[in-house]
Amino acid sequence: MSQLSNLKVLVADDHFLIRQFVLNTLRESKIENVQTVADGNEAIDQVQKAKNENQPYDIVFLDWNMPTVSGLEVLSYFRAKPEYADTAFVMLTAESEQQNLMKAIKAGATSYIVKPVSPSDLGKKLYEINEWLKRKRQVSSGIFG
Amino acid sequence: MSEHRKRISLDEPLSRDIANAVYASMRDTFGIKVSIGETHYGEGAASLEGDISGIIGLVQEELDGTLVLSMSTEAMRDILPHALGKSFAVTQDTAIDAVAELTNMVFCQIKNALNQRNFEIKLGTPCVVTGKGHFVCQFHRGKHMIVPFHVDGKLFQVYVALQGSPK
Numbered sequence: 001m002s003q004l005s006n007l008k009v010l011v012a013d014d015h016f017l018i019r020q021f022v023l024n025t026l027r028e029s030k031i032e033n034v035q036t037v038a039d040g041n042e043a044i045d046q047v048q049k050a051k052n053e054n055q056p057y058d059i060v061f062l063d064w065n066m067p068t069v070s071g072l073e074v075l076s077y078f079r080a081k082p083e084y085a086d087t088a089f090v091m092l093t094a095e096s097e098q099q100n101l102m103k104a105i106k107a108g109a110t111s112y113i114v115k116p117v118s119p120s121d122l123g124k125k126l127y128e129i130n131e132w133l134k135r136k137r138q139v140s141s142g143i144f145g
Numbered sequence: 146m147s148e149h150r151k152r153i154s155l156d157e158p159l160s161r162d163i164a165n166a167v168y169a170s171m172r173d174t175f176g177i178k179v180s181i182g183e184t185h186y187g188e189g190a191a192s193l194e195g196d197i198s199g200i201i202g203l204v205q206e207e208l209d210g211t212l213v214l215s216m217s218t219e220a221m222r223d224i225l226p227h228a229l230g231k232s233f234a235v236t237q238d239t240a241i242d243a244v245a246e247l248t249n250m251v252f253c254q255i256k257n258a259l260n261q262r263n264f265e266i267k268l269g270t271p272c273v274v275t276g277k278g279h280f281v282c283q284f285h286r287g288k289h290m291i292v293p294f295h296v297d298g299k300l301f302q303v304y305v306a307l308q309g310s311p312k
Contacts, residue, residue, distance in 0.1 A: 017229075017247075020228070024229065024230070094253035097260060116169055
């Protein structure tokens with residue numbers, strides 16, 4: 001996976017504005033394979049379904065505060081499963097206080113994005129996340145390939 | 146109150162925090178510039194011009210207050226297509242959703258700015274109130290400040306009310 005345009009992305013946020021904002025920014029980066037969901041339960045279902053169909057997501061954007069199941073809970077759920085180790089989970093949050101960001105990192109977030117974020121900063125994050133994916137998959141193919 | 150914690154007050158630095166938070170949210174999310182009006186300071190009830198208001202409680206150890214971002218549906222109709230495309234049809238639901246998220250982004254930035262200066266404030270859970278020309282008032286005798294903003298000729302306002310129990 002070297003090109004951004006090949007990435008498969010899920011955006012989970014209860015706010016339409018942010019789902020659409022991230023979707024538009026991804027499309028500007030030529031990423032077309034993007035789905036959106038509005039809560040944590042839907043995110044879990046969608047990520048598992050994609051994996052079972054052997055078409056897993058490369059990146060999952062998770063809003064921290066969502067109804068019923070939070071983004072942090074979704075992150076913890078998948079980080080407890082080794083088969084999702086090379087999926088990038090990126091937290092979306094309006095909180096920039098260090099203690100909250102540390103919580104996300106400790107729970108296994110690949111990265112976090114503090115809202116508001118500009119399309120160009122989101123684009124830079126995408127590049128960094130893609131580099132993480134490449135490194136992660138090189139390691140996996142080195143071990144299992 | 147801890148030794149280093151500062152007491153929040155309705156003043157110029159807070160007004161600047163509000164302006165910075167609104168400016169950054171509008172610039173990054175919608176790619177638009179807002180103009181900032183003169184801050185109004187007052188007491189008692191205040192009338193805000195808006196059909197949609199995002200409201201969050203603010204708590205410090207010996208102080209509590211309310212933060213409100215109030216906007217008209219018309220203003221949101223002008224703003225949203227900047228982020229979502231010119232052909233995007235803004236409904237009442239999408240306008241409410243956008244004000245809710247804007248409220249969250251703006252007030253989290255204000256909290257972060259204040260807490261970097263040792264104010265140690267906490268925010269409650271945000272809620273949104275809607276209704277054409279609804280009236281926002283505070284149920285205590287504290288003071289308030291209103292910071293007005295204009296975008297595309299439309300007014301929206303950020304209101305902060307505080308009441309405390311000074312030692």
